[in-house]
Amino acid sequence: MAQLASRYSTLLCSSSRLASARIALAPLASRSRWLATESVSSSPATPPPSDPRIGRIVDDISGLTLLQAADLVTLLKSRLNIQEIAMPAASAAAPTAAAPAEEAAVEEKPKEKTIFNLKLQSFDAAAKPKIIREVKALIPNLTLIDAKKFVESVPQILKENMPKEDADKLKEVLEKLGAVVVLE
Numbered sequence: 001m002a003q004l005a006s007r008y009s010t011l012l013c014s015s016s017r018l019a020s021a022r023i024a025l026a027p028l029a030s031r032s033r034w035l036a037t038e039s040v041s042s043s044p045a046t047p048p049p050s051d052p053r054i055g056r057i058v059d060d061i062s063g064l065t066l067l068q069a070a071d072l073v074t075l076l077k078s079r080l081n082i083q084e085i086a087m088p089a090a091s092a093a094a095p096t097a098a099a100p101a102e103e104a105a106v107e108e109k110p111k112e113k114t115i116f117n118l119k120l121q122s123f124d125a126a127a128k129p130k131i132i133r134e135v136k137a138l139i140p141n142l143t144l145i146d147a148k149k150f151v152e153s154v155p156q157i158l159k160e161n162m163p164k165e166d167a168d169k170l171k172e173v174l175e176k177l178g179a180v181v182v183l184e
Helices: 002-025 052-062 066-079 093-108 125-138 144-152 164-177
Strands: 115-123 156-163 179-183
Touching: 115 125, 115 164, 125 144, 125 156, 125 164, 156 164, 164 179
Parallel strands: none
Antiparallel strands: 115 156, 115 179
16 A cells, blocks of 8 residues: 555656646646646557556546645555655755754763863973973974974863873873873
């Protein structure tokens, strides 16, 4: 039954496109204002349906107006319990319905932070040369002079968007050298 409803929906879309193309080509005087489609005459190229009932259904559907066809599609979807398929034009309605469910999931379990920024807060004056060398090794584009200026202008973010494991390892190394490092 669901396949039949899907075929009806496809048939409605294709017949409305054919009918609208014929209406555009028809002279203005022969158009009826309240009709959205014209009945499609069967061409000899299309084989007749195997079941005469299907032929009658196709003829009946092709004689419907667009409003009647839309009501038919809605009724078939509800009676046959067919779910809406996300189409590009109709995709705006689906996210609005899913948003409350996502908010409820966020409220239940807050996500654990996995990406951190490593910030150099301060350092021991005696450990300054070791920290400058370590900073120069961490940031490959820095010269020794740039690394010295970087260390002297603390607090500075040393590394951004680091995974928790890497940030913890680097923090431990810098703290052993005498620096005060904060994960943000």
